[in-house]
Amino acid sequence: MAEAAQRVTAPRLFAGRIGRPAFLLALPPLIVLAAFGAAPLLLIVVWSFWTFDPATYWIKPDFTLVNYLGALSPDRTPVLARTAGLALLTAAISTAIAVPAASALCLFARSRLRALLLALFTIPFFTSGLVRAFAWRLVLGRDGFINQALLALGLIHAPLEWLLFSDFAVVVGMVAADLPFAIVPIVLAYAGIEASVLRASEDLGAGFWTTFRRVVLPLILPGVVSGFLFVFVVAIGASSEVQLLGGAGVSSISIMINDVMRVVNFPLAFAIATLVVVMLFLALLFAQRLLGLSKLLSELGS
Amino acid sequence: MSEAAAIGGRTQGAGPLFWAVTWLGLAIIYAPALYLLLASLNPGEQLGLVSPSAFSLVWYEALLHDRRLLAALQESAWIGGATALVAAPLGLMAAMSYRQMRRWRDAFLLAVLLAMFIPGSIEGLGLSALLKATSIKSSWLTVVAGHLVWTLPFTFTVSLVGLAAIKPVTIAAARDLGAGPFRAFVDVTLPLMRNSLIASLLFAFLLSLNEFARAYYLVGRQNTLPLHMFGAMNSGASPTIYAFSGLVLIVSFAIIGGLLMRRAAAGR
Numbered sequence: 001m002a003e004a005a006q007r008v009t010a011p012r013l014f015a016g017r018i019g020r021p022a023f024l025l026a027l028p029p030l031i032v033l034a035a036f037g038a039a040p041l042l043l044i045v046v047w048s049f050w051t052f053d054p055a056t057y058w059i060k061p062d063f064t065l066v067n068y069l070g071a072l073s074p075d076r077t078p079v080l081a082r083t084a085g086l087a088l089l090t091a092a093i094s095t096a097i098a099v100p101a102a103s104a105l106c107l108f109a110r111s112r113l114r115a116l117l118l119a120l121f122t123i124p125f126f127t128s129g130l131v132r133a134f135a136w137r138l139v140l141g142r143d144g145f146i147n148q149a150l151l152a153l154g155l156i157h158a159p160l161e162w163l164l165f166s167d168f169a170v171v172v173g174m175v176a177a178d179l180p181f182a183i184v185p186i187v188l189a190y191a192g193i194e195a196s197v198l199r200a201s202e203d204l205g206a207g208f209w210t211t212f213r214r215v216v217l218p219l220i221l222p223g224v225v226s227g228f229l230f231v232f233v234v235a236i237g238a239s240s241e242v243q244l245l246g247g248a249g250v251s252s253i254s255i256m257i258n259d260v261m262r263v264v265n266f267p268l269a270f271a272i273a274t275l276v277v278v279m280l281f282l283a284l285l286f287a288q289r290l291l292g293l294s295k296l297l298s299e300l301g302s
Numbered sequence: 303m304s305e306a307a308a309i310g311g312r313t314q315g316a317g318p319l320f321w322a323v324t325w326l327g328l329a330i331i332y333a334p335a336l337y338l339l340l341a342s343l344n345p346g347e348q349l350g351l352v353s354p355s356a357f358s359l360v361w362y363e364a365l366l367h368d369r370r371l372l373a374a375l376q377e378s379a380w381i382g383g384a385t386a387l388v389a390a391p392l393g394l395m396a397a398m399s400y401r402q403m404r405r406w407r408d409a410f411l412l413a414v415l416l417a418m419f420i421p422g423s424i425e426g427l428g429l430s431a432l433l434k435a436t437s438i439k440s441s442w443l444t445v446v447a448g449h450l451v452w453t454l455p456f457t458f459t460v461s462l463v464g465l466a467a468i469k470p471v472t473i474a475a476a477r478d479l480g481a482g483p484f485r486a487f488v489d490v491t492l493p494l495m496r497n498s499l500i501a502s503l504l505f506a507f508l509l510s511l512n513e514f515a516r517a518y519y520l521v522g523r524q525n526t527l528p529l530h531m532f533g534a535m536n537s538g539a540s541p542t543i544y545a546f547s548g549l550v551l552i553v554s555f556a557i558i559g560g561l562l563m564r565r566a567a568a569g570r
Contacts, residue, residue, distance in 0.1 A: 127512065
C-alpha cells in the first residue's frame with residue numbers, strides 16, 4: 001500500500017510516455033556500472049576457472065579447478081578464516097555502538113541535534129581512510145597517547161606492546177572507519193516508526209526498557225541486521241587498516257590478493273576474489289530476502 | 303518525526319547510557335584525527351604534543367618543497383575533478399529514472415548501491431585484468447573509470463534526497479503551463495537541484511581524492527595522492543607526512559563543513 005502511494009506521488013519529471021524516458025535516463029549510469037563494475041567482476045569469476053600460463057604470465061582458456069585448490073590450500077584458509085573472524089568482531093562491536101547511538105539520536109534528540117550528530121557520524125566517511133587509520137598509530141603506538149597517559153597515571157610500568165600492530169589495532173581502526181555503515185541503516189529504520197506507536201506503549205504503562213525491547217527493537221531489527229552485514233562486508237575487503245595497523249606477517253584477504261598479484265598469478269588471485277565476492281553476494285541477498293534491504297534503503301528518497 | 307524528541311519522559315537510565323555510547327562512538331572517530339592534527343604542529347622530530355605556545359607550521363612549509371607530493375596532488379586533483387564531473391550527472395540521471403521506475407525498481411536500487419560494498423581491491427583487480435585483456439594502458443583515465451563506479455552510489459543517493467524535496471506540483475505546474483519535459487527539467491528541476499548537484503560534485507571529488515584500493519591497481523606511471531602517502535607512511539615517516547595527513551583532513555572537513563553550513567543556511 002505504502003509503496004503504491006509512493007509511486008503515485010513521485011513526480012513524473014517526464015510525464016507522458018511512461019516507461020521509455022525512465023529507461024533512457026537509466027541507460028548511461030547502467031552502462032558505466034556494467035562496463036566498469038559488473039564486467040570486471042564477471043571476468044574475475046570466469047577467468048578464475050582458467051589456467052595460468054607461465055610462458056606469458058597470463059591465462060589460457062583451459063578449464064581448471066586448480067586455482068580453487070590453491071585458494072583453499074592449508075596455508076591460505078587460515079587467512080580467509082581470520083579475515084572473516086576480524087570482520088565479524090568488527091561488525092559486532094560496531095553494532096553494539098550503533099544501536100544505542102542511533103537510538104539516542106532518534107529517540108532522545110531534538111531534530112536539529114539529531115541532524116548534526118548524524119552528520120558528524122557520516123562526515124568521516126568522506127575523509128581519507130588512510131589518514132584516519134594512520135592517526136591510530138600515534139594514539140596506540142609505544143610512545144603513543146594511550147601508553148603515555150597510562151604510564152603517567154601509574155597504571156602500567158612499561159608501555160603496552162599489543163596496542164599497535166596487532167589484531168586489536170586493526171579492529172579498532174575498522175570500527176572507527178565503518179561505524180557509519182552500522183548507524184545509517186538503523187536511523188533509516190527509525191524513520192519508519194510512527195511516534196504514536198511509542199506513545200501508545202507508554203500509555204499502556206510500559207517503562208522505557210519494556211517499550212525498547214518489545215516495540216522498538218523488533219521494528220528497527222532490519223536496520224540493525226543490515227548495518228551488521230554492511231560493516232561485515234566492508235570489513236572483509238578492508239586493506240589500509242590491516243596494512244597500516246596490523247602486526248608483522250598479519251595478512252588479510254586483500255593483502256593476500258595483492259601478494260598473489262605480485263607474482264602475477266592472475267587466476268589464483270581471481271579464485272580468491274571470487275570466493276569473497278560470492279560470500280558478499282550471499283550476505284547481501286540474505287539482507288534483501290529476509291529484511292527487504294531495498295525497502296529500507298528506499299527511505300533515503302522519501 | 304517531529305521537532306521534539308520522540309521520547310521526552312523518563313528513560314529508566316537509558317538516556318545517559320545511550321548518550322555515553324554516542325559520545326564514545328564520536329570519540330573513536332574524531333579523537334585520533336584531532337591528536338594527529340595537534341601533533342603535526344610540533345616542530346620537533348619527535349612526535350607528541352607540545353604546549354600551544356610552541357606550535358609551529360614548519361612541517362607544513364616543508365610540504366611546499368616536496369616535488370613528488372605535489373605531482374601526486376595534481377594527478378589526484380585531475381582524477382577527482384573528472385570523476386566528479388561525470389559521476390554527478392550520472393547520479394542525477396539514475397535517481398530521476400529510479401523515481402519513475404515500477405518494475406525493476408528494487409533491482410535497480412541494489413545494482414547502483416552494490417558498488418559501495420564490493421571491496422575496492424577486488425574491483426580494482428578486475429578492472430585492471432579487463433584493461434590487460436583489452437590492451438588498454440593504465441593512466442589517469444583508468445583510475446577515473448574505477449572511481450566512477452565507486453562514487454555513483456553516493457551521487458545517486460544525494461540526488462535522490464534532493465529530488466525527494468521537490469514538490470511534485472512544481473513540476474506538474476510547469477507542465478500545465480505548456481513546458482515540455484525537457485524545458486521543465488532545465489527551468490524547474492535543475493535550479494531546484496542546484497545545491498544537491500554541488501553536494502554531489504564535492505562528495506564525488508572527495509571520495510575519489512581519498513580512494514586507495516582501486517587506484518593501487520589502476521594508476522599509470524604517476525602515483526595518486528593516497529598511493530604516495532601510503533608509501534611515505536610505511537617508510538620511516540618524516541614528520542612531513544603528519545603535516546600532510548593533517549592538511550588532507552583539514553581540507554576534507556572544510557569542504558564538508560562548508561556544504562553543511564550552506565544547507566543549514568538554506569534551510570532557515
